[in-house]
Amino acid sequence: MSSLESTMMQADLRSDTITKPDAAIVEAMAMAQVGDDCYGDDPSVYALESYCAELFGKEAALFTCSGTMSNQIALRAHTKPGDEIIVDHTYHINFFESAACSNLAHVVLNTIHSKDGVLDVADIQAAYDSKPRAPIYSQARLVCLENTIAYHGGKVFPVKNMERIGKFAREMGLKVHLDGARLMNACDAAGEPPTAWAKHADTVSLCFAKGLGAPFGSILAGDSESIARARAYRKWYGGALHQSGYMAAAALASLQRNVVRLADDHENARLLNTLLKNSQNTVPVYDEVDTNIVLFDVAPTGLCAKKFSTVMETFGVRLFPWLGTQVRAITHQNVSAEQVEWAAHKIMEVANNLAYEHAKSYNLKLAA
């Protein structure tokens, strides 16, 4: 590789939401038949919703603007103000959406502090039992699960746990919502269809604008009654659109064409995780990577994740600062194996230089 080429190399690993629609998706949009979906007239929206209802083994599905909107509408459809939802503190619904939960559905979040986001019946039971349940107090109504678990390096939520929790929730009169923003990534990693998890949940969501590569949208699937309520809340939240068939056609194309290539992202994430182990200054948080998210710790560089990410950006590697000294990298269709390998070496080179300077200044301080 010439030095000119190497200076032009870049890798944007901030998120799989940065993916841009490929030619096939743009063509699907251009060819889409559309109508006013608020009048039920858009055949492309209808096609997407029917396809997704079947994919998840549910009676109905609703096309929404974003993963956040799917989650927030689901919470609203399953609860009344003052009700409680049981959720791991690391899940998107708490970690990024607690303000929305408080302001839109007006629900209380009963958070579980598990080791890795992989919950089981005992966690739900303990959260339920942590408060008095007389009718004058907040009532637990809903359990929220997440797959893949974004905070914990894209870990797959085990089907067995989901099955046990689903059964327990039914016995307790609790509903279950699965935030499946990256559910198709879990399907690839576990070799299971989406129904393996969806059948144990009342509602399930999936994002099209992440690894699947569509420009917009998410789906919420469930029983007809829940989805009818969800449809009303989508309108209330300003998310009922008119010729949304262009976006629905892109979403359907992304599902039909891009699920197979998620395996490449997973391979690239494993490659990145493995390479980063070659430096003691970039320590992977998880030994193994299930899907497309890599978390690594840069504490030995003396920089926090935010500063480290800012430095890396000047070298053409874009990363997402997670918490403290943990940095996140997500692989996706717009970064190749070659770019990932280059990025790994660049990250280690910079981290090693920073750690060396950090140790030197520390030793100088000690000597003074």
Ligand SMILES: *Cc1c(COP(=O)(O)O)cnc(C)c1O
């Ligand atoms: C990205 C994500 C969401 C939200 O999706 P947006 O489309 O960005 O609103 C929800 N849950 C999880 C687990 C996610 O990763």
